[in-house]
Amino acid sequence: MSTDASGETGIGDTGIDDTPISADVDPRVSYHLYLDGAVREVADVCFSESLLGVLRDHLGVMSVKDACEQGRCGSCSVLMDGRLVASCTVLAADAADAQVTTVAGLGSGGPARAVRAAFLAYGAVQCGFCTPGFVVAVTDLLARRPDADEDEIREALAGNICRCTGYGRIIAAIRSVQDARR
Amino acid sequence: MIAAGARLYRPLTVADAVEVLADGDAELLAGGTDLVPALRTGRRRPRRIVALRRVLELRSRGAGADTLIIGAGVTYHDLVGWSLSPGLAATARVVGSPQIRNAGTVGGALGTANPRGDLLTFLTAVDAEVVLRGVHGMRTVPVGSFLDAGASPTELVTAVRLPRPCGPQLYLKVGSRQAASATVVSCALVVDRVRERVNCAISGVAGRPMRPLAAEEFVRDQVDWSTATLSADAVIRFGELVTEAAGIAVDPLPDDLLVSAAYRGHAAGVLAARAAGRCLSGPVRSRDASTASVTATPSTAPVVSAPDGRLRV
Numbered sequence A: 001m002s003t004d005a006s007g008e009t010g011i012g013d014t015g016i017d018d019t020p021i022s023a024d025v026d027p028r029v030s031y032h033l034y035l036d037g038a039v040r041e042v043a044d045v046c047f048s049e050s051l052l053g054v055l056r057d058h059l060g061v062m063s064v065k066d067a068c069e070q071g072r073c074g075s076c077s078v079l080m081d082g083r084l085v086a087s088c089t090v091l092a093a094d095a096a097d098a099q100v101t102t103v104a105g106l107g108s109g110g111p112a113r114a115v116r117a118a119f120l121a122y123g124a125v126q127c128g129f130c131t132p133g134f135v136v137a138v139t140d141l142l143a144r145r146p147d148a149d150e151d152e153i154r155e156a157l158a159g160n161i162c163r164c165t166g167y168g169r170i171i172a173a174i175r176s177v178q179d180a181r182r
Numbered sequence B: 001m002i003a004a005g006a007r008l009y010r011p012l013t014v015a016d017a018v019e020v021l022a023d024g025d026a027e028l029l030a031g032g033t034d035l036v037p038a039l040r041t042g043r044r045r046p047r048r049i050v051a052l053r054r055v056l057e058l059r060s061r062g063a064g065a066d067t068l069i070i071g072a073g074v075t076y077h078d079l080v081g082w083s084l085s086p087g088l089a090a091t092a093r094v095v096g097s098p099q100i101r102n103a104g105t106v107g108g109a110l111g112t113a114n115p116r117g118d119l120l121t122f123l124t125a126v127d128a129e130v131v132l133r134g135v136h137g138m139r140t141v142p143v144g145s146f147l148d149a150g151a152s153p154t155e156l157v158t159a160v161r162l163p164r165p166c167g168p169q170l171y172l173k174v175g176s177r178q179a180a181s182a183t184v185v186s187c188a189l190v191v192d193r194v195r196e197r198v199n200c201a202i203s204g205v206a207g208r209p210m211r212p213l214a215a216e217e218f219v220r221d222q223v224d225w226s227t228a229t230l231s232a233d234a235v236i237r238f239g240e241l242v243t244e245a246a247g248i249a250v251d252p253l254p255d256d257l258l259v260s261a262a263y264r265g266h267a268a269g270v271l272a273a274r275a276a277g278r279c280l281s282g283p284v285r286s287r288d289a290s291t292a293s294v295t296a297t298p299s300t301a302p303v304v305s306a307p308d309g310r311l312r313v
C-alpha cells in the first residue's frame, strides 16, 4: 500500500487514475501459464495485468470472480504452487512458471467434490458469487488441516467474504465433510 | 521467459536484480500484495518491474549465536511457524488473511514502509538491522534510519537481522477487520532477561513505529529481574507513560475519519500495559493467556484478537 502525506494507507484507496495507459508504459507481452494442469497460451496482454485479469478476460475462466481487486474479499482465490492466494494480487506474467489451480482444477472427485456437495446440501451457497473462492480455500484447509476446529476454520477463511450466509451454513458444511471422513 | 527489451525482469540472483535497478526507473515486485492492486488502479506506473519471486537466495532464514537473519523473500506464512522467534511468529500471524500471509514478504513490508506495518513495528522494538544491496555492494542500516530515509530506488533489501529472543515477546494490535484493513494501533513488547531490558514499539501514532523510551526506562527499573515480574501498579504506570509518549510524538498522525489521535494514544497505552502485564507476570503462569483477546475501548474501531507470543524462559 502506498502512503500519502497524512500517513493514510492505500488500503481502502479505491480512487482509479483514469489516465490512458500508453503502449509504451504498459507494453503487451505473451507467455504461457500452467493452469489446472494444462498449458495455456496468453498472447498480447498488458504486462501489468493481474492473474485475475488474465484468467477472466483472456482465458475465459469465469469461476474466478472479480470483486474488490485489492486482495480483501477472496472471491478470486486460487492456489499458486499449492499456496492459497488472491489472484488479483499476483502479476500474471510473474506466474508464468507456477502451477495455478482454480476450483475447476481441484478435481471432480475426492475432497473437492465432498466440499462442493456439502456446500449445496447445507445451504452454504446463496447468491453463489463467493462460492468458487470458498471451495478453493476450504479444500486447501482440509488438505492441510483435516481436523481443524471451528476457530481454526474461521481463521483460515478470514480472507474470504460472504455477504449472504453469515458463515454459519459454511461452517456447518465444512463440519459435515470432516464428520463424514472420520 | 520474457524477451529481451521487455519491461518485466525475472532474475534468478540478487546480483542480476540490482543490475537492472541500477539502470533506474524500475520497481521491485515481491509478493505483489501492495504493488499489483496499485498497478491496477494506476496509483503506480513503473516503466520496468523486477520480479523477485525466482530469487531463491532471498528466501532463506537462519540463526547465528546471537542473531536471526531473515531473507527479504520470506513470507508471513513462513514466519508464523518459526519457533526461533515467537514474537515474530505472533506478529506475522495477525497480518491480513491466509491469502495475504502466503504472498506478502518481509522485503515488501520494508519497501512499502507503511507507518502501521505490523512487521515494521516488531522490527523497531527489537532494534533490527536492514541489509541492503546495490551495485556498489552491501550495507546495513538500523531499521529506524531505513524508515526515515526511505528505500533507495537502486538498492534492494536482501534481509533483516535481529537479536535472538532472550525472554517473553508479545505483539498486540487493534483495528477493524484484520483480513481486509490496516492496523489502527499496535504494540510490540520485547523482554530481554539477559540484558535486563524491556523494549517497546507502538504504531499508529506517528509517521513510523515509535519507541516510548522514557516508559521503557521506567519498566526496566521497576522489574524484579530475579523473577522477571512487574507490580500491578507499575504495569498501569507503564501504560500511562506510553500514552504520554504518544501525545508528544514528533510527527503525530492526525485524526482520521474513524479514529482520533487521542483514541490512538489511549489504545497504545492500553495495549502496552496489557503486553507488559502478560510478559512480566513471573515465570509460572497458567495457560489462560494462550489466546489473547484485545477488548474494545470506546471507539468506532472494533476488536481484533491476537495470539500470545509468550516465550517461557
Ligand SMILES: Cc1cc2nc3c(=O)[nH]c(=O)nc-3n(C[C@H](O)[C@H](O)[C@H](O)COP(=O)(O)OP(=O)(O)OC[C@H]3O[C@@H](n4cnc5c(N)ncnc54)[C@H](O)[C@@H]3O)c2cc1C
Pocket: A001, A011, A070, A071, A072, B027, B028, B029, B030, B031, B032, B033, B034, B035, B036, B052, B072, B094, B095, B096, B097, B100, B103, B104, B105, B106, B107, B108, B109, B110, B111, B112, B114, B116, B117, B118, B119, B151, B155, B156, B157, B158, B178, B179, B180, B181, B182, B183
Ligand atoms: C487485504 C490486505 C490486508 C493487509 N493486511 C496487512 C496487515 O494486517 N498488516 C500489515 O502490516 N500489512 C498488511 N497488508 C500489507 C501487505 O501485505 C504488506 O505490506 C506486505 O508485506 C507487502 O509485501 P509484498 O511481498 O506483497 O510486496 P509487494 O507488493 O511485492 O511490494 C511492495 C513494495 O515493496 C517494494 N519491495 C518489494 N521487495 C523489496 C525488496 N526486497 N527490497 C526493497 N523493496 C522491495 C516494492 O517495490 C513495492 O514498492 C495487507 C495488504 C492487503 C492487500
